Amino acid sequence: MPNYTVTVATGTQWFAGTDDYIYITLVGSESCSERTLLDKPLYNDFERGAVDSYDISVGEDLGEIELVKIEKKKYWVHDDWYCKYITVKTPYGDYVEFPCFRWLVDDKEVILRDGRARLPQHAKTRVAKQHRRKELEQRQKTYRWKEWHPGFPMSIDAKAHSELPRDIQFDSEKGVDFVLNYSKAIENLYVNQFMHMFQSSWGDFADFERIFMRIKNTISEYVMEHWKEDFMFGYQFLNGCNPVVIRKCTEIPDKFPVTQKIVEDSLERGLTLEEELKEGNIFIADYELLDGVTPNSTDPCTLQYLAAPICLLYKNIQNKIMPIAIQLSRCFKPGEDNPIFLPSDDEYDWLLAKIWVRSSDFHVHQTVTHLLRTHLISEVFGIALFRQLPAVHPVFKLLLPHIRFTIAINTKAREQLICECGLFDKANGTGGGGHVELVQKSMKTFTYRSLCFPEAIKARGMDSKEELPYYFYRDDGYSVWEAVTSFVTDVVDIYYDKDETVQEDTEIQAFVKDVCSFGIDDTLPLSAEFPKSLQTKEQLVEYLTIVIFTASAQHAAVNFGQFDWCSWIPNSPPTMRKPPPTKKGEVDLKYIVESLPDRGRSCWHLGAVWALSQFQENELFLGMYPDEHFIEKPVKEAMAKFRKNLAEVVKVIKSRNEGKKLPYYYFSPDRIPNSVAV
Numbered sequence: 229m230p231n232y233t234v235t236v237a238t239g240t241q242w243f244a245g246t247d248d249y250i251y252i253t254l255v256g257s258e259s260c261s262e263r264t265l266l267d268k269p270l271y272n273d274f275e276r277g278a279v280d281s282y283d284i285s286v287g288e289d290l291g292e293i294e295l296v297k298i299e300k301k302k303y304w305v306h307d308d309w310y311c312k313y314i315t316v317k318t319p320y321g322d323y324v325e326f327p328c329f330r331w332l333v334d335d336k337e338v339i340l341r342d343g344r345a346r347l348p349q350h351a352k353t354r355v356a357k358q359h360r361r362k363e364l365e366q367r368q369k370t371y372r373w374k375e376w377h378p379g380f381p382m383s384i385d386a387k388a389h390s391e392l393p394r395d396i397q398f399d400s401e402k403g404v405d406f407v408l409n410y411s412k413a414i415e416n417l418y419v420n421q422f423m424h425m426f427q428s429s430w431g432d433f434a435d436f437e438r439i440f441m442r443i444k445n446t447i448s449e450y451v452m453e454h455w456k457e458d459f460m461f462g463y464q465f466l467n468g469c470n471p472v473v474i475r476k477c478t479e480i481p482d483k484f485p486v487t488q489k490i491v492e493d494s495l496e497r498g499l500t501l502e503e504e505l506k507e508g509n510i511f512i513a514d515y516e517l518l519d520g521v522t523p524n525s526t527d528p529c530t531l532q533y534l535a536a537p538i539c540l541l542y543k544n545i546q547n548k549i550m551p552i553a554i555q556l557s558r559c560f561k562p563g564e565d566n567p568i569f570l571p572s573d574d575e576y577d578w579l580l581a582k583i584w585v586r587s588s589d590f591h592v593h594q595t596v597t598h599l600l601r602t603h604l605i606s607e608v609f610g611i612a613l614f615r616q617l618p619a620v621h622p623v624f625k626l627l628l629p630h631i632r633f634t635i636a637i638n639t640k641a642r643e644q645l646i647c648e649c650g651l652f653d654k655a656n657g658t659g660g661g662g663h664v665e666l667v668q669k670s671m672k673t674f675t676y677r678s679l680c681f682p683e684a685i686k687a688r689g690m691d692s693k694e695e696l697p698y699y700f701y702r703d704d705g706y707s708v709w710e711a712v713t714s715f716v717t718d719v720v721d722i723y724y725d726k727d728e729t730v731q732e733d734t735e736i737q738a739f740v741k742d743v744c745s746f747g748i749d750d751t752l753p754l755s756a757e758f759p760k761s762l763q764t765k766e767q768l769v770e771y772l773t774i775v776i777f778t779a780s781a782q783h784a785a786v787n788f789g790q791f792d793w794c795s796w797i798p799n800s801p802p803t804m805r806k807p808p809p810t811k812k813g814e815v816d817l818k819y820i821v822e823s824l825p826d827r828g829r830s831c832w833h834l835g836a837v838w839a840l841s842q843f844q845e846n847e848l849f850l851g852m853y854p855d856e857h858f859i860e861k862p863v864k865e866a867m868a869k870f871r872k873n874l875a876e877v878v879k880v881i882k883s884r885n886e887g888k889k890l891p892y893y894y895f896s897p898d899r900i901p902n903s904v905a906v
Contacts, residue, residue, distance in 0.1 A: 230289050233317040236266065237276050239310035239329075241399040245276040246300065246309035246332075252282075253297040254316065255355065256290025262874050263299070274309060275826045293324045294355050296340045300332040303390045304794040308333045308394060309896045313856070314340065315818050327448035329855045339363075343411060343859035345622035347723060348735045360735075371614040373746050376642060381604045382747050389639050390496035396614075398637050433798055439620075447792040450889055455799040458571060461582050462549035463698075464543055465513055467790035468893045471701040474541065474549070476689025477512040478505060484538045486553045486568060493572055494552035495724055496545045504542070508695050511541040512550060524803065526653045526660040530826065534620040534657055535808045537585045547697055554581040556808040567811045576815040583820065584808055587801040590794065591658045594784065595666040599646070600674070602783040604667075606631060606904045607638045608747035609775045616739040623736055625857035626716070626772065629848065631777045633905035655825065656834035659805035660769065671749070676757040679774045681709045681782070684833055688791045701785060704895030708850075709773070711744050711897070716772045718866035720765055727764045740771065780850050784900040791841035795834055801825055802833040814859040843899075850874060850900040874898075 234252060238245055252275070254261040266282050267273060273280050278720060293316050300309055311328040318324065337519040340361060347633075351357045370393050374385035385505050386392050410844050417680040437452070454460040465474040478503075480486050488501040495504055519536035540553040554569045569581035609629030617624035646652045646663060653659035684690045685702050692695050693703065724730055748834060794800035806823040806879065810816055849853065851871040874897035885891035891898055 230286050230319040231863045232261070232284045232286065232290075232293075232319065234266070234284055235279060235315045235317075236274070237279045237312040237314075238276060240277040241310060242278070242665045243308065244310035244552065246274050247277065248303045249301040249308060250274060250309070251299040252284070252297075252314075254284065254286070254290055254293055254294050255295035255297065256717055257353070257355075257518055258291030259286075259288055261290060281800070287317070289625060290786070291723050293318065294353065295359060296757045297337055298332065299327075299335075299337040301335055302443075303560050303668065306334050306506050309457040311338070313343075316439070325859045327857050330855065333497045341618075343619040343857070343879075344620075345625055345723060345858060345860065345863075347618050347622070347729070349729075349735050360620065364616065364735075367618075368615050370613050377664050377668070378599065379671050379749065380643045380664075380673070381600070381608045381715050382611070382749075383604070383607055383642065384635050384639060384668050386639055388643050389636055392636060396610075396633070397496055398633055398636050406545070407841045407888070429824075429826055432817065432821055435821075443636070447785040447789075447890060448795045451793060451799050452796045455796055456579060458550045459548050461561065463890070464586075464589075464793060465511075465541065465549060465681070465751075466696070466699045467701055467890070468793045469786055469894075470589050471699075472597055472684070472688075472786070473513045473515075473589065473592065474511050474688070474690065475513075477510040477540065479513070479690070480540075481512075481538065482532040482553050482555075484540070484568075484808060487582060489541075490568060490570065491552045492549070494542055494570075508689070508692075510545065513539045513541065513585070513589070514827065515592060517592060517666060521658060521662045521669070521875070522660070523661040523662060523667045524653065524657050526649070529805065530805060532657045532803045532805060533807045534591070534804075535588055536663065537581075537588050537808075538586050543696070551582065554585060556581060557810075567810070567812050569812070573812055574815070576817060576820060577812050577900060578816050580809060580820050580823065583798060583801060583823070584804065586799055587804050590800045590802060591662075591666065594656070595663045596670045597660060597786050598783075599641075599663075600667050600670055601679075602786065603634070603638055603641070605679070606634045606775075606779040606783070608635050608743055609690055609779070612739050612747055616742050617735050619857075621735055622719065622740070622858075622863075623772065626719055627775055628777045628853070628857060629853055629901050629902045633902040634779065634903055639671050651832070651836070653776050655802045655829040655836065676774075676850075677821035678734045679778055681705050682779060701883075701895070704877070704892065705781065705785065706825055706876045708874075708895050708897060708900070709808055711870065711877060712777050712781070712874060713769065713875045715866060715870035716769050716776065717865060718869065720772070722860070722862050722866070730762055730765055730768050736768065756800075779903050781895060781897075781900050783904045787906065788841050788843075788899065789894050790837040795831065795846070797830050803829055842906070844852065844906060848902045850897045850902055864892070 229892040232254060242441065250266045253263050253264050261284055264284050266280070267281070282786060292733070296314055296316065298311065299312070309332045311330065311332060313328050314326040316324045316326070327343045327488065328338065328340055330338065332338055341359060348360060359830065370384035373382040376383045384392065389397060448777070451460065465471065485705055491501060495501065499507065510720070517537050518534055521534055523534045524532040535556045537554055537556045539551055541549050542552045544550050554747060555566065557566050569578055588756055613624060613627055614633060644650055652663060656663070678687070683703070690699060690702060691718070701854070741760050741764055744760045761768065762771060784878055800825050803825050804823050805826065806819065851867070851874045855868055878896050878898050881893060881896045885893060
């Protein structure tokens with residue numbers, strides 16, 4: 229009788245093992261084995277981290293093994309089991325690998341294809357075609373779209389993390405609870421001593437050090453020491469945690485009537501303002517998105533305010549970006565009640581104007597740059613992936629590590645952080661609904677092309693290294709983008725021999741269409757720019773690069789610097805308690821301190837930026853693929869080449885950072901997690 233040896237690997241995460249009954253059926257091209265219980269008498273099977281082997285005898289040759297069916301049945305109580313992979317050794321000595329990497333829950337079964345990735349048009353047998361179809365039918369019932377707020381990208385249909393499919397929930401040791409994490413952060417940072425004085429103001433700037441000094445690091449300490457200086461203010465537009473707002477200015481906006489006379493004292497080259505514009509030395513940061521957004525009113529005892537400032541910046545002869553004019557309101561015409569603040573103004577007038585810009589930058593960063601443009605859009609890609617691509621599809625295998633835990637972290641955020649009465653309301657001036665308005669407004673101008681890193685840089689006129697030699701976000705981002713593009717190209721070339729192969733791939737076309745037609749509200753202007761189909765290999769490479777880069781590198785660049793740049797509260801206030809000044813000469817230190825967040829909100833903010841800036845235990849960084857979804861040698865070679873290219877990027881960044889007081893490392897691949905997971 230033919231004998232097959234089945235080897236089963238159980239996951240290493242907590243509670244991966246099971247005491248339930250595990251049955252297996254081998255499906256071959258000629259016949260099927262009987263349903264067989266995998267059990268060794270007097271032996272505890274399927275323990276966490278175990279690799280167990282079993283011999284299965286069959287009455288006849290099964291032919292080529294096409295599928296493996298795994299069933300889990302309750303022994304005493306339902307006991308979830310995480311299966312990593314199964315291998316089958318045939319009577320002829322061949323080994324067939326069946327990657328699984330998923331949870332079996334309740335009494336459900338899992339049917340696995342062997343590990344070779346295949347496009348839908350290459351599925352020739354009835355069994356193969358039926359397996360793909362049934363897998364997607366089941367996934368589409370499990371992964372459903374839901375509108376969280378009108379005008380938002382669609383999200384998963386789940387009110388709580390516990391309602392998510394088990395395969396996309398956090399591992400038990402990786403679970404994230406925002407309330408618990410913030411509370412632990414506040415306790416660990418020893419700032420809970422100030423919480424009982426929640427609404428009281430600090431005494432002066434030095435008073436903020438009482439919650440800061442315990443947790444400072446090299447960059448945050450440098451920020452504390454230099455935050456008042458114009459060079460530090462300007463530097464953050466290039467290499468802070470929101471380096472995506474600044475753009476080259478070619479024409480002064482009508483609502484910001486800066487003239488030669490107003491700024492001539494700040495221009496160093498002996499050129500007129502018009503000439504400086506033509507030379508490409510003038511830049512602008514415009515926070516128009518905040519215009520009309522409702523400030524937080526969840527606390528009736530504390531008024532909170534927002535502004536929509538415009539800031540003009542100048543590249544001086546030392547190539548430093550310096551602020552030269554700030555206007556805090558778009559609602560009124562420029563004039564006595566809407567002054568243009570200048571470096572030559574009174575010290576406190578100019579300082580408060582810069583603080584207002586920094587606070588506005590914080591809101592746009594958190595809600596648009598971070599939440600919308602990495603978290604929410606990555607969730608859209610992730611849901612569409614599960615709905616439209618079976619596990620055997622090479623793009624599913626490629627993208628799965630880059631949406632790991634993303635749907636889970638976003639669900640937790642909607643459950644605890646950005647929901648009504650959530651933690652966001654405690655400290656942020658856009659809490660209480662303003663953050664929702666910000667996302668809705670931003671969606672009206674958010675385009676697919678803006679996710680393409682090189683194009684986004686060029687669209688802001690920031691692509692010239694000669695003109696801006698110290699824009700490390702751009703330079704390092706280019707390097708990582710190129711490495712990801714090269715890797716994706718290598719993988720796409722393995723499975724797609726020509727453009728027609730892309731066009732004929734019905735599953736990849738369905739994936740792209742699902743993102744555009746369902747994940748994004750197709751009544752919004754941006755939806756027209758999201759492709760509904762892909763016609764060439766080049767388009768496919770760019771699309772997949774965007775998905776991977778957004779979820780890994782872009783998220784890292786705008787997330788993990790939050791503690792560095794935002795922990796010194798005056799440099800990045802999460803809320804302001806006095807309205808923007810409408811006249812010059814009326815501001816003193818007391819007014820500024822009373823404008824800044826009170827003690828309680830400062831503590832919540834500090835705990836938040838600390839928690840959000842921490843890598844997770846057992847973090848998987850870019851290029852790390854421990855779950856071997858691909859078994860083909862060419863793909864493994866492409867992964868090895870990818871890691872080599874990434875190591876070169878790390879080396880260049882490390883060399884450049886040596887001796888710098890303000891090192892830039894957010895795009896260093898050894899600090900880029902694979903996915904949006906925090």
